[in-house]
Amino acid sequence: MTRPTEPRHAVALAMTGASGAPYGLRLLECLIRAGRPVYLMVSAPAQVVLATETDLQVPGRPEAMEAFLAERYAAAPGQLRVFGREQWTAPVASGSAGVPAMVVCPCSTGTLSAIATGASNNLIERAADVMLKEGRRLILVPRETPLSAIHLEHMLKLARLGVTILPASPGFYHHPQRVEDLVDFVVARILDQLGIEQALAPRWGYGSE
Structure with a gap:
């Protein structure tokens, strides 16, 4: 019997250097509230965007970032894991780990290009390449x-x-x-694509007139 903390229940979330940090943070919050294990990757440009678009003082080192975000969003012990750009031992670096889904939110056009050409020069690009080769769910949220x-x-x-x-x-x-x-409107659509229940935004035809 599988446990909720196992990789097959996890969602890999990458934040890259496009504008739109609030989308990624809200998605992270919702995934944690939904009880999903989250494997988070934040590129160096994304850290610059976080500092520009939010008031959060997010630490740069993966271990410190993990502790900061886990406390902020009340993650269960071990529910949130943050990986560095060259941490090749991370579960997302191999198809054998069985991580079923990945979202890049926001997705810069540079990251989009790297994924489209199979560059795999860092962990985010490699994780996306794994999703492609394994035929698993990959969602890209460009903001350009x-x-x-x-x-x-x-x-x-x-x-x-x-x-x-x-x-x-x-x-x-x-x-x-x-x-x-x-x-919330955009994050709701992402959660729908992941098959995760949400009530962030009304559905067409079911809201008030």
């Missing part, structure tokens, strides 16, 4: 505008390989009152 032909070609290539391209494009039919409502 406008998009060049290169970006679009990479997205099309990955979509044809089964990757879910989920741009951080919030809707407005739910009449958002706060920035957080827009963030």
Whole structure:
């Protein structure tokens, strides 16, 4: 019988250097609240974005970051693990670990390019490559505008390989009152793709008139 802390229940979450750090942090919070083990990777550019877009003083070292975020989001012991960019012993570096899903949120166009070409120059890129070769769920959340032909070609290539391209494009039919409502709209769509129950945003046709 499997336990909730085993890799097959985990979600790998990578935050890269695109604008949109609040999306990644909110997703992390929701995954922890849902009881999912989370394997977190944060690129160096993403740490710069975190400092720019939030008031959080997130430590840079993986061990310190893990302790900080685990306390902030009330993670259970061992539920959140943070890995460094070259920590090749991490479960996400091998298909044999059985990690079923990965989300890159936000996903920079540089990371998108690396995944599309199989670069695997760091743990985030390798983890995404593992998802592709194992035929597992990979969700990329780009936040860039406008998009060049290169970006679009990479997205099309990955979509044809089964990757879910989920741009951080919030809707407005739910009449958002706060920035957080827009963030929740996108995170809700990610959770839907992961098959995780959520009540962050009303569903079309089921909300109030």
